[in-house]
Amino acid sequence: MSVTIREVSINDVNAFTALMQQVFEESEYMLYDPGEYMPSFENAISKMEEVITSPHLAIFVAQKEEQLVGYLTVKTKTLHRIAHIAEISIGVLRQYQNAGIGYQLLQQCIEWCRQHEVTRLSLSVVTENKAAVQFYKRAGFNIEGELQHTLKIDNRYYNSFVMAYLLSSPSSPTP
Numbered sequence: 756m757s758v759t760i761r762e763v764s765i766n767d768v769n770a771f772t773a774l775m776q777q778v779f780e781e782s783e784y785m786l787y788d789p790g791e792y793m794p795s796f797e798n799a800i801s802k803m804e805e806v807i808t809s810p811h812l813a814i815f816v817a818q819k820e821e822q823l824v825g826y827l828t829v830k831t832k833t834l835h836r837i838a839h840i841a842e843i844s845i846g847v848l849r850q851y852q853n854a855g856i857g858y859q860l861l862q863q864c865i866e867w868c869r870q871h872e873v874t875r876l877s878l879s880v881v882t883e884n885k886a887a888v889q890f891y892k893r894a895g896f897n898i899e900g901e902l903q904h905t906l907k908i909d910n911r912y913y914n915s916f917v918m919a920y921l922l923s924s925p926s927s928p929t930p
Contacts, residue, residue: 758824758856760863763814767823768803771816774823778846784881784906784913785846810871815863817847817856824851827860831873841873852886861894865922874922879915881906888916896920 763771779785806812811833817825825847832840843864847856868876880887882901892898896918905915 758817758819758851758859760815760817760859763803763806763816763826765800765803765807767816768799770823771803771814771826772799774816774826774848775846777848778826781849782846783908784884784887813864813867815860815867817851817860819851824848825856825860827857827864829864829867829876831871839872839874841868841871841876843876843878857890858894865920868922876920876922878918879905880918882914882916888918891918891920894920 806814811831813829815827815829816823826845828844829841830843832838845857845860847860864876868874876896877899878891878896879902880891882888888898897920898916899919900917902915902917904912906913
């Protein structure tokens with residue numbers, strides 16, 4: 756599938772907000788409940804400006820024709836001793852999953868991390884989200900631990916794995 760991976764721009768604010776809303780609507784294990792992510796236009800613009808101007812934040816989007824179909828957010832730590840660490844989050848619209856888009860987003864993120872002297876990517880993923888856990892494992896992430904009761908959905912608690920990818924080797928994530 757042919758998609759373009761690029762950094763988000765201020766012109767993407769409406770499309771990016773719609774993408775996030777749809778991903779949260781489709782996903783069972785994301786942080787937001789369906790319908791809960793509803794930023795005002797002003798808040799969305801403000802956040803987008805912060806991302807675009809900050810050396811510690813980046814958002815990459817996957818664009819197919821005129822539609823945004825996936826994203827990856829990356830945020831580095833600001834304290835000097837942990838500035839080599841970045842946390843990521845990925846979302847891809849359901850109909851575009853299993854098409855290599857997540858890996859393309861990860862590859863772009865890793866390139867950005869190398870340019871910003873980041874050597875560790877970390878994330879958390881709900882343990883029951885088997886597809887996501889397998890995706891991250893295939894991409895080279897390792898499970899480093901399990902956190903208890905990190906998400907509560909319909910009065911049920913879910914655990915999360917903490918996963919990490921070390922950029923100390925020149926390898927890229929592989930599908």
